[in-house]
Amino acid sequence: MKIIIKEYENKDLKEMMDIWNNIVDEGIAFPNDKSLNLESASEFFSSQTYTGVAIDNSEVVGLYILHPNNVGRCGHIANSSYAVKQGQRGKSIGKKLVKHSLEIAKQKGFRLLQFNAVVASNEVALHLYKKLGFKQLGIIPGGFLSKDNEYLDIIPHYIEL
Template identity: 55%
Template sequence: MESIVLKQYKEKDGAAASEIWNQVVEEGLYFPGDRVLPVEEANAYFLEQTDTITAWRGDEMVGLYILHPNNIGRCGHIANASYAVRQGERGQGIGRRLVEDSLLRAKARGFLGLQFNAVVATNTGAMALYESIGFQRLARVPKGYHAKDGGYLDTYIYLYSFCDDQMDNF
C-alpha cells in the first residue's frame, strides 16, 4: 500500500476536502454539524482554521483534520480538532496519522493540550484510538448528541495534556 503523505491545506483542495467532510456530516454519527458545506463555504472554513492538514495517497485525498483553539480568550490555550477520513479508507491507520500529527502541531503552536468536547459514545473506533495514544476520558455527557435518526446518544470529553509530559510517551 502506498504511504500517506500529510500536506497543508490549499484552496485548490476545496472540492476533495468538502467531499470527505460532507460524507461524515451526512452519516450523522460523529460530527456536531448537521449541514453539508458547499465547496466555497468549506474552503473558507478550512482556510480560517489554525491548521487544516490533508492526507494523501498518491494524488487522492483520503482524509483531513482541522485544528483550532477549543475556546476563546482566557481558555484559548487548549486546542480542539476534528478529523475526517474518506469512506472506504477507514481502519487503515489514516486516522491515527492525523491525530498524532495534530498533537505535534498543537504543541508546536503553543497549545497546552488538545480537547475533544463531544466524542459520540458509539464511535468506539475513535475512542479506542484516542485512548491508545494517551487521551484521558474526563466525563460523560448524557444524551449530548442528537443523532440523524432522531435519537440521542451520550458523548465523552477527552483531553490530551501537554502539561503532564504525555508527549514523552508519544
C-alpha cells in the same frame, strides 16, 4: 500506501468537502448538520488555525481541522476534528492525522488538546484516543442528537501536549 500529511491547498478543497460532507450526512459523529459547498468549505477550512490533509497517490484520503477550543484565558486549549474518506477507513489514516495534529498543536503554542463531543458509539475513535494517551472526562448523557433523532452519550477527552 505512502500517506503524506501536510497543510491543505486550495486544489484539495473539493475532495476535502466531499469527505467532510459524507461524515456530516452520516449524522453519527460530527455536530454539524449542514453540508458545505465550495465557497463555505473554503471559508471554513481557511478559518482554522491549521487544516491538514492526508494524501495518498495525489488523492485526499483524510483531513483534520485544528483551532482554539475557547478564547482568552482558555485559548491555550486546542480542539480538533478528523475525517477519513469512506473506503479508506481502517488503514490507520486517522491515527496518523491525530498524531500530526498533536505535533502541530504544540508548534502553534497550545498546551492541551480537548475533544468536546466524542460520540460514545464511535468505538474506533474511543479506542484510538485511549491508545494514544487521551484521558476521558466523564460522560454527557444524550449530548449528541444523531441523524435518526436519537440522543447519544458523548465522552469529552483531553491530552496534555
